[in-house]
Amino acid sequence: MLGLQLPTDPRWVNIVESNIDEILTDHAWCEQKAASNAISIMVHFPEYSDLVTEMIKISQEEMAHFGMVHERILARGGVLGRERRDQYVHDLLEFLKAPSKTRVDVLVDRLLFAAMIEARSCERFRVLSENITDPDLAAFYRELMISEAGHYTTFISFARKYGEGIDVDARWKAFLAYEAEVIARYGKTERIHG
Numbered sequence: 001m002l003g004l005q006l007p008t009d010p011r012w013v014n015i016v017e018s019n020i021d022e023i024l025t026d027h028a029w030c031e032q033k034a035a036s037n038a039i040s041i042m043v044h045f046p047e048y049s050d051l052v053t054e055m056i057k058i059s060q061e062e063m064a065h066f067g068m069v070h071e072r073i074l075a076r077g078g079v080l081g082r083e084r085r086d087q088y089v090h091d092l093l094e095f096l097k098a099p100s101k102t103r104v105d106v107l108v109d110r111l112l113f114a115a116m117i118e119a120r121s122c123e124r125f126r127v128l129s130e131n132i133t134d135p136d137l138a139a140f141y142r143e144l145m146i147s148e149a150g151h152y153t154t155f156i157s158f159a160r161k162y163g164e165g166i167d168v169d170a171r172w173k174a175f176l177a178y179e180a181e182v183i184a185r186y187g188k189t190e191r192i193h194g
Contacts, residue, residue, distance in 0.1 A: 002119040002152065003172070012124075012187045013131040014057055018029070020134070022190040025081035028069040029123065030192045033086065034151075045107055051158055058151055066143060072140065076153035086120035088193035091182045093115060095175055108163040112175055115155035117193075120183065122148035124192055 014022045042052045073080055096109045114176040125145035128175050160168045186194050 002123060002149075003176050004119055004123055005087050005176055006183050008124055008183075010127055010131045011126060015133075016128065016189065016190045017094055017132060018191045020137070023077065023192070024069055024076070024082075025071050025079070026084050026194070028066055028073065028087065029083045030078055031062050031066040031069060032040045032075045032083075033089070034114075034117070034121075035066065037060065037117075041114070042112055044110070048107075048162065051162070054154055054158070058154065059126075059148060061151075065147070068140070072135065072137075085193065086188055086191075086193055088120075088182060088191075089117060091185075092179065096164045104164060105164065106122045108166050108171065111155045111159035111162075112168075112172055115152050115159065115163075115172075116175060116179055118126045118148050118152035118155060120179070121192060122152055129162060 035058075038055040042055045042059075046052060070080055092113060096113060098105075099111070124144050125141040125148060129142035129145055132138050132141065156172065159172070163171075183193075188194070
């Protein structure tokens with residue numbers, strides 16, 4: 001369903017389990033950034049009422065996820081650490097850089113960018129849910145995996161709906177190939193995308 005070309009090595013979970021506090025802090029900030037991204041799409045494309053409606057829902061869900069992760073941090077006796085830069089996301093943005101884009105091109109790219117991050121997050125949450133030894137975290141990541149899959153579907157569906165004159169599926173296929181090259185450099189740290 002997701003189309004990702006390079007799966008995460010399940011041994012990544014061994015790295016995660018060596019520093020659960022770090023992965024939880026990184027994850028919390030990923031959720032906050034996802035909420036901010038949905039809000040940004042609303043701000044930049046308010047003329048698409050159905051898109052705005054869905055971005056409201058997604059931003060609320062992502063902030064609820066932020067709260068859920070924060071609760072787990074507190075339950076473990078920790079505190080939310082400072083925001084981390086997500087180099088994976090920064091690297092993905094390079095794919096979107098192109099001169100002379102129309103407004104529709106920008107919209108489609110923003111939606112595909114969001115879909116890609118949701119797809120990889122969904123895949124990482126699946127790996128965590130199937131391999132982490134903490135049963136509470138396994139169940140938590142299974143629940144979030146399902147939510148991320150829904151967000152992925154929403155973003156890619158809107159790209160196809162509003163991508164008039166753009167071969168959205170070809171653009172997505174090229175982006176998937178690019179993402180495989182990017183993610184090959186990661187999977188060695190206790191980060192959701194790292």
